[in-house]
Amino acid sequence: MPDIPAVEVHHLTKQYPSGKRAVDDVSFDIPRGETFALLGPNGAGKTTTVEILEGYRTRTGGDVRVLGVDPARAPRSHRERVGVVLQTSAESPNVTVAEQLRHFTTFYPRYRSIEELLAATGLEAQRNTRIAKLSGGQRRRVDVALGIIGRPEVLFLDEPTTGFDPEARRHFWDLINEVKAEGTTILLTTHYLDEAAHLADRAAVIADGKLLGIAPIDEIGGTEARTPRVRWRKQDGKHHDERTTDPVALIRNRDDPMHDLEVIRPSLEDVYLGMVGQR
């Protein structure tokens, strides 16, 4: 069934027994092969949404499907097609990295080789190190290795690079781009907008349980929010500020001198903060 989206979320709601509505009428679809980022501040409802899709939490309203299957009623065979990297690690501290990977291969019919996983995650030197002795970033790489071990059709990554140094983050992005190139559908939650901009095809912004916007990564926030600003100082010393979709034309068409000229393009972060701030 190649035509149905890999992930379907329709009017999803989650109200905790405390009365907190963590997810409030959220809808989106992720077509096969797409990398989709769920962006939002702390407590926005990202983990709740992802864990409902993984089948780890129940929903109180709406409908969700992963590969056409309701995760709340998914058979075991469904789990083999889905890879999960949770926010908290679930490894055994006393086994080595290679032992942990080998153990997980037994759950999947089409598993990747341990050598391939160690190379892809840059953990070759740690193969015989016990999990308890790894740094936070190395542990996270083990999490990612376990998420992709079964060649999943859909991969859920919940804040996968928290605690990574910049170099480890770059390596991780390369790894995810390889997984993407194999056709895997990816749902990524992240606080890092550069990560979303680097990896995702589309993004949704969620805050306080509500979906604020959903768009291709380079359109999020709408045209208005992304319009560049041209700033300059006029001959009389006063600053001038103008928004335009065509800064080059604006600059060309002025015949008075423009001092300290700047063209400011809003970053994804500016756009996102604007959206979250406007609620």
Ligand SMILES: Nc1ncnc2c1ncn2[C@@H]1O[C@H](COP(=O)(O)OP(=O)(O)OP(=O)(O)O)[C@@H](O)[C@H]1O
């Ligand atoms: N088991 C629970 N019982 C009651 N409230 C909860 C529970 N789990 C989460 N919440 C609340 O639901 C809201 C959404 O939490 P969630 O963990 O989904 O957000 P998040 O966007 O993933 O945040 P973060 O980026 O900090 O991980 C928060 O207000 C949180 O306190």
